[in-house]
Amino acid sequence: MSLMSQIGYSGMAAAQSALNASAQNVANLHTPGYSRLTTVMGSLAGPSSLSAGGGVEVLEVRRIAEDFKNQQLWRATTEKHQHKAGQDYLDSLEGVMAGEGASISAGLDRFFAALSEASNRPADIPQRQQILAETKSLTQSLNGLNSKIDNQLKTLREQRSAIVNEVNGLASSLARLNEKIVETQSRGGDSSVLQDQRDLLIGTLSQYADVRVTEARGGGLAVSLANGQPLVSGNTAGQLSITTLVGGEQEVSLSFAGTRFPLQQNNLGGALGGLYDVEHGELLAARESLGQMARELTTMVNTTLATGFDLNGRAGRALLTYNPDSVTGLLQINDLRPEELAFAGVADERGSNTALLTMIELKNRKVAIDGSRVTLSEAYSLMLGDIASASRRNKADLKTATDVATQAQAQRDSVSAVSDSEEAQAVMDYNKALQANMKVIQVANELFDNLLAAL
Structure with a gap:
């Protein structure tokens, strides 16, 4: 030739x-x-x-493919999904508090209004019956809100467990792809499809946690969490696990090559980090504030009634019971008859309203809620305001993160698509x-x- x-x-x-x-x-x-x-x-x-x-x-x-642009896209994806995971719960919590919470604010007003109405006729049984009815309605509203917050916490923790399972599956798949890519490249084969699959899995993984990716010898990649804990190295994959504590909270740990690492969830980033932020920043805080309100209301009402006497001249009995260990019964009304409400200041004066007037003044009494001296109505308004503010901030951050992720995707596509x-x-x-x-x-x-x- x-x-x-x-x-x-x-x-x-x-x-x-x-x-x-x-x-x-x-x-x-x-x-x-x-x-x-x-x-x-x-x-x-x-x-x-x-x-x-x-x-x-x-x-x-x-x-x-440009490694820098891929890394940039993965980081932007992590930031976006951290805010997205939290926003779903913030929207729900804000809606619940605006609904059930409005009943609590209105319930407090109706409770004190019923007390005020009875002050002119403290021995009137229908007036006393109305006070009991408003007290029961207030406890139901408060318990309903507490139950809904608890249900949100349960849903969030179920989601965290599902994400952990997903991360474990992705880590195992990445380890297998690493092995295939190294083997293919060692014999001069085409590994481009495998590398695309691996990058796609890392992109999915970055939705759940902040990861760091570095090249290893022979074409493999090493994937670690933001704090440096190894998740994938060569053909070895780590596994996340969850431990549920007595109070229902969850601890997350990583096991890799026989070593177990406890993880700080506030540093995980991605959806896992977002779930931790909203759980501890808003949901648990709201439940704690609600519990403090129930406790303070119980203490004030029962202490005041203990100074009075009922229509039969007997010493006052407690109207409310506070149970921090119960979700649906955080605040309960005791089984009192109308005539057993101890409104009188003296045992033999049925028409006396001394203790009742003291109870009416409880509306303006300041108590310690979350480290501040506020009335019960003010405490709830602050709770709702904090949630609304956190939701607005997170929405703004989510929009910014979404825009950045869109730009990062466009930059990656300008090179690789x-x-x-x-x-x-x-x-x-x-x-x-x-x-x-x-x-x-x-x-x-x-x-x-x-x-x-x-x-």
Whole structure:
């Protein structure tokens, strides 16, 4: 075969390889996480210094991916999902407090209004019955809100358990892909599809936790949590586990290669970090504040009634019971009859309202709630205000994080994603190159035939 034919065949083979790469790109135009391919060519030297050259060879079919832009996208994804996971619960909590909470605020007003109405006729049984009815309604509203907050906590903890299982599955899949990629590259195979799959899994993993990714020898990747705890190294994957404490709270730990690491959840980032933030920043805080309100109301009302006497001249009995260990019975009304309310200041004065007037003044009494001296109504308003403020801040942060993630995705796609117009042009260009090289081979063959005919 003449050198001209060899050059033509090498050009044809290179053009065919480039066309195959473009065909693969076009076929995966809408494949999530796909990184486009490009054919890298190099010129071949000729057999001597007097030759024009030896043609062209394909040096590699390169996967176009930029590590920095991938890392940037993963970090933006982590930030976005941290705020997104928290916002779902903040919206729900704000709605619950605005609904059931309005009943608590109104319930306090109706309770003290009923006391005020009875102050002119403290011995009137219907008035006393109305006080008991408003007290029961207040306890039901408070217990209802406490139950809904507890249900949110249960849902959040179930979600955390589901995420931990998902992270463990992703870590195992990443370890297996690492092994396949190293094996494929060691024998000179094509690992581009495997690498795309691995990057896609890391992107999914970054939704749940803040991860750090570094290249390892042989084509593998090492994945660690933000604080440096190893999650995946080569073909070894760590596993997260959850321990439920007595109070229902959850501890998360990581086991890797026989070593167990306790994890600080406030540093995990992603959805896991967002769940921790809203659990400890808002849900548990709201439940604690509600419990303090129930405790203070119980103490004030029962202490005041203990100074009075009922219609039968007996010493006052407690109206309320506070039970911090009960979700649905945090605040309960005791089984008192209307005549057993101890409103009188003196045992033998049925029409006395001394203790009742003291109870009415409880509406303006300041108590210690979350370290501040406030009335019960003020305490609830502060609770609702704190939740609303936290929700607004998080919504603003979520919008910013979403915009950053969108930009990061666009930057990644500008490098790695397939452009239909660019690939269409590449197909036409390489097809022309293929046709031209086929023409070179045809001419070389004709020249060779003419040479043989002349001999």
